[in-house]
Amino acid sequence: MRLSRDEVEHVAALARLGLSDDESTKLQDQLSSILEHIALLDRLETTTIPPTAQVNTLSNVMRDDIVTGSLPVAAVLANAPRQTEGFFEVHAVLGSSDESDIK
Amino acid sequence: MTIQPHELTSLSLTFARRALDAREISATELAHAHLDRIDQDDPTIGAYLHVMREVAVAQAASADRRIANGDALPMTGIPVALKDVLCTHDAPTTAASRILEGFRPPYDATVVRRIREEGAVFMGKANTDEFAMGSSNENSAYKIVRNPWNLGHVPGGSSGGPAAAVAAGLAMASLGSDTGGSIRQPAGFCGVVGLKPTYGRVSRLGLLAFASSLDQIGPFARTVEDAAILLQAIAGHDPLDSTSSPTPVPDYRAALVGDVRGMKIGIAREYNVDGMEPGVSMAIEAAIERISSLGAEIITVDLPHTEYALPTYYITAPAEASANLARYDGVKYGLAKEAPTLLETYARTRGEGFGPEVKRRIMLGTYALSSGYYDAYYVKAQKVRTLIKRDFDEAWAKVDAIVAPTSPTVAFPLGARTDDPYQMYLADVFTIPANMAGIPGIAVPCGFSQGLPVSLQVLGPSFAEATILRIADAYERSERWGDARPEAIANRTLSSGN
Numbered sequence: 001m002r003l004s005r006d007e008v009e010h011v012a013a014l015a016r017l018g019l020s021d022d023e024s025t026k027l028q029d030q031l032s033s034i035l036e037h038i039a040l041l042d043r044l045e046t047t048t049i050p051p052t053a054q055v056n057t058l059s060n061v062m063r064d065d066i067v068t069g070s071l072p073v074a075a076v077l078a079n080a081p082r083q084t085e086g087f088f089e090v091h092a093v094l095g096s097s098d099e100s101d102i103k
Numbered sequence: 104m105t106i107q108p109h110e111l112t113s114l115s116l117t118f119a120r121r122a123l124d125a126r127e128i129s130a131t132e133l134a135h136a137h138l139d140r141i142d143q144d145d146p147t148i149g150a151y152l153h154v155m156r157e158v159a160v161a162q163a164a165s166a167d168r169r170i171a172n173g174d175a176l177p178m179t180g181i182p183v184a185l186k187d188v189l190c191t192h193d194a195p196t197t198a199a200s201r202i203l204e205g206f207r208p209p210y211d212a213t214v215v216r217r218i219r220e221e222g223a224v225f226m227g228k229a230n231t232d233e234f235a236m237g238s239s240n241e242n243s244a245y246k247i248v249r250n251p252w253n254l255g256h257v258p259g260g261s262s263g264g265p266a267a268a269v270a271a272g273l274a275m276a277s278l279g280s281d282t283g284g285s286i287r288q289p290a291g292f293c294g295v296v297g298l299k300p301t302y303g304r305v306s307r308l309g310l311l312a313f314a315s316s317l318d319q320i321g322p323f324a325r326t327v328e329d330a331a332i333l334l335q336a337i338a339g340h341d342p343l344d345s346t347s348s349p350t351p352v353p354d355y356r357a358a359l360v361g362d363v364r365g366m367k368i369g370i371a372r373e374y375n376v377d378g379m380e381p382g383v384s385m386a387i388e389a390a391i392e393r394i395s396s397l398g399a400e401i402i403t404v405d406l407p408h409t410e411y412a413l414p415t416y417y418i419t420a421p422a423e424a425s426a427n428l429a430r431y432d433g434v435k436y437g438l439a440k441e442a443p444t445l446l447e448t449y450a451r452t453r454g455e456g457f458g459p460e461v462k463r464r465i466m467l468g469t470y471a472l473s474s475g476y477y478d479a480y481y482v483k484a485q486k487v488r489t490l491i492k493r494d495f496d497e498a499w500a501k502v503d504a505i506v507a508p509t510s511p512t513v514a515f516p517l518g519a520r521t522d523d524p525y526q527m528y529l530a531d532v533f534t535i536p537a538n539m540a541g542i543p544g545i546a547v548p549c550g551f552s553q554g555l556p557v558s559l560q561v562l563g564p565s566f567a568e569a570t571i572l573r574i575a576d577a578y579e580r581s582e583r584w585g586d587a588r589p590e591a592i593a594n595r596t597l598s599s600g601n
Contacts, residue, residue, distance in 0.1 A: 008466070015425060015469040016432070016446070017462060018454025027466055030524055034467060037525050038414040041483055044490070051485030052492060054316035054346075055541030055565075056303050061345035075209040081439030090434050091445035 001039070002032045111136035112272030113588050116181055116329035119275060123170055123180045130170065130180030133275075134163035134224050137182045141226065141273050144592040149248045150258075150268040152187050154227040155194050162224040169222050177332050179222030184274035186265045187228040188235050189215055189320070190309035194225070198311045199243040200233045202456025203437045212309025213344065214278055214320050214337040221336055226274045229264030233458045234428065235285055235313045237261050238530040241521055242460040249517070250292060251589040252555050256514040259289030259530070262323070266293040269323045270589060276333050277323040282314050283416050284510075284534025286321045287546035291509035291558025294548045296330045296575070296585060297323045299534075301565045302541035303348035305334075306341030314423035315346075317416075317538040325585060327547060327576040331355035334568065350566055358569035359576040364398030368574065369502035373409035374533055380512040382552025387508045390549040390559045394506065394578055404498040404505065408490045412536040413528060415491065418471045418484035419539075424461075425468030431456065463524060492540045499564045504574055507533050509546040509558035533560060543568050547575040548584040556584075 008028045012019045019027065073086050082089035106114070106122060111133055114122070122128045138156060145151055159182070166180035185191060188198050190208035197203040211219065219225070232242035240248040240263025248263040250256040251271035258267040262279030266289035269277050279286045281299035290297025298321045305320045312318065322333035335355050341347045370391060375384070395401045433439035433452030440451035457465070471480035498505060510530055520527040537544040542565055549559035559578065563571040579585060 003470075007470075011466055011470045011473060014473060015465050016429070016449040016453055017457070017465060018447075018450035019462070020454075023459075023462065027463065030463060031467055031470065034417060034463075034525060038417060038480070040414050041411060041418075041487055044408075044411060044487060046483060046486040046490075049486040049489050051482055052488040053485055054302075055492060055539075056346055056348070058303070058346065058348065063342060071209050078209065079206055079436035081433060081436075088434055091448060093445055 001035055003028055003035070108132075108136060112140045114275065115326045116275050116324060116332055117326065119181060120177065124175055126170070130163040130166035130224060131160070133180060134159045134182055137226055137273060137275070140591070144271055145273055147249060147254065147592045148251060148267050148271050148273065149246045150184070150229055150264040150271065150273050151227040152197060152199060152230050152245055152264070153195055155225045158193055159224050159226055162222070166222045166224060176221040178218045178336050181223050182226050182275045183218060183223045184226050184229040184265050184268040184277035185215060186231050186262050186277070186279045188231060188280055188311040189278060190311070191215055191225070191228065194228055196228065196311070198234045199231045199245055200456065200458065200461065201244045201438060202431045202453070206436055208309070210309060213306035213341045215309065218336050226268070229262070229268055229277060231264055232261035233461050234311065234424070235261040235280055235282060236424070236460050236464055238284070238288060238527050239515070239520065240264065240289070241517065242458060244458050247517065250514045250555070252294060253514070256516050256555065257292065259292030259510070259514060261285040262289045265323050266290050266295055266297065269293070269295045269325060272588070272591065275325070276329055278320060278333070278337070279323055280310055280313070280318055280320050281538065282317045282420060283538050284531040286323065287534045287544055287558070287560060288510050288531055290323055290546040291556065292514035294556030294585065294587065295323055295325060296327055296545065296547050297321065298330045298334060298545040298568070299537060299543060300334065300338065300568055301543045303346055304543070304566065304568065305337050306344040306347045308341055308343045312427040314420040315427060316423060317420060327545070327572055327579050328356065328359055330545070331359060331572050348566070353569050355569055355572055358573045360573060361577050361580055362398070363394060363574055363577045366399045366504070366574065367402055367502045368394060368399045369402050369404035369498055369505040371404050371406040371409065371505060371507060373406050374507040376511055376532060378511055378529070379508070380552060383508055383512060383557050386550030386552060386557035387559060390578065391506060393581055394574070397577055397581060399574070402502050404502055406494040406498065406536070408487065408494050409536060411487050412491055412539055413532055415484045415487045415539060416535045417467065417528060418480050419488065421464040421468030422471045422481050423468070425465045425472065428461070428465055460524070488539050491536055495536070495540045495542060503563070504567070504570055505562045507560045507562065509533060509560040513552050513555035513557060537562055541565060543571055545571045545575045547579055549578070549582070550584055
């Protein structure tokens with residue numbers, strides 16, 4: 001199936017991925033081509049087959065509720081582009097003018 | 104027997120262990136021999152993104168003290184390369200991506216910590232496709248890796264650096280990660296041994312996540328025994344990785360009895376695809392005949408959903424990657440491209456920080472998970488995954504292991520597949536099913552085609568690492584293809600064309 005330009009741009013917005021016009025054009029072709037190969041799966045009847053999310057046989061892995069040491073705050077923040085008073089510094093989330101464009 | 108200095112970079116781990124413990128060589132000599140070889144040849148090969156020179160020298164000195172005290176463990180003094188998706192507190196960890204340029208993790212990956220505690224000597228962080236996404240190492244944001252057997256060809260991927268380092272004498276062993284073949288396929292292309300353990304056998308704490316239901320860490324080495332030793336050092340439960348298994352770890356070296364008599368080994372008709380290189384088919388057939396002559400019973404099995412593994416993988420892995428890579432947002436670490444709003448900062452940071460293949464997979468994965476397509480793609484792939492796993496479960500009722508090619512071709516020329524993503528993906532057609540089913544697989548050299556190594560893959564049931572090691576070791580002892588080494592770059596004549 002062929003992806004439209006709008007779909008490519010919509011998916012890029014969902015993925016928070018800034019793409020140039022060139023990149024969007026290329027991805028439109030490449031993703032469409034990959035999806036054609038993936039369409040091979042339509043040949044298989046899978047209505048009654050249960051899905052496998054992962055192959056580990058473990059479930060509900062618990063540990064004892066014991067407090068242990070954590071990494072020092074300074075070490076965790078050492079790679080942060082911006083930090084202030086022991087916190088990661090982030091732009092204001094509310095009031096962003098373009099949030100509605102993403103939806 | 105005296106070991107000449109130039110031989111220090113071609114020893115097996117097993118041989119070096121004996122020589123270190125007998126004080127015939129020192130860990131310091133071994134480290135310097137490798138650092139010299141890196142200085143000489145790595146500008147051409149490109150196996151390392153970061154050489155840990157000072158760390159290695161200090162670790163070697165400490166290993167020598169430990170050996171002198173009689174406290175040596177299997178990895179003490181052994182020069183090791185670490186794929187740059189494994190966190191190291193004393194070296195940058197970039198996943199070969201611009202978005203993590205200069206990132207210094209605050210802690211070691213569990214596998215790194217374990218071999219560090221055993222006294223391993225870290226030569227450096229090895230090159231990879233960006234975020235381990237690729238089959239040729241050409242997606243590294245920093246530089247390509249050249250195949251030590253033919254410098255015009257790819258080393259395979261995504262663990263091209265770890266594979267090339269071991270093949271070229273730039274490390275004695277290495278650690279990589281395998282999500283769809285990223286250990287086995289480059290091991291095959293570079294003529295070394297590579298093992299992907301069972302899902303859950305090895306802790307993934309500190310592995311930069313790509314596809315969490317598929318990723319496993321495993322060893323590269325020059326012999327099957329060496330791979331068994333390194334696997335032994337890293338395998339086992341880790342309370343900090345809840346997907347790691349409490350299943351006891353057996354003694355892998357004890358399994359290397361050199362005998363496959365009476366074992367039932369499967370071959371699958373589906374592992375003969377269009378585009379299979381004739382030289383690869385011939386080498387694989389000869390290897391199967393050899394294993395049969397060693398006394399194993401060869402039985403044909405059916406893995407009817409093999410052809411669906413690749414499209415299933417290219418939904419599942421990108422979907423999981425799109426979620427895992429959401430963490431690279433320019434706030435906590437790595438590249439930050441500031442813009443007026445938070446959303447624009449995300450988009451700019453990720454747009455400039457990620458390379459083309461990573462963007463392609465984030466896009467594909469986000470699409471497959473998006474409203475309206477989730478059932479058609481993501482859930483469909485999960486259902487087909489069930490069928491692929493069932494194929495193997497049925498096969499294990501009949502055979503102890505399955506042998507197959509590691510890849511349908513030998514290493515292809517640099518640039519040959521970069522324009523067509525799906526052609527590139529086909530290099531992993533024989534390795535992906537094991538990740539989908541969570542089972543272990545080992546790649547072992549089995550000959551040459553067009554002057555490049557061919558590799559045999561041995562697959563086994565979950566947690567049957569000992570079985571596949573035993574078969575690969577018995578085969579290796581009978582043929583010793585892996586003893587061949589590519590020539591040092593410095594010794595090559597210009598006229599050889601390499």
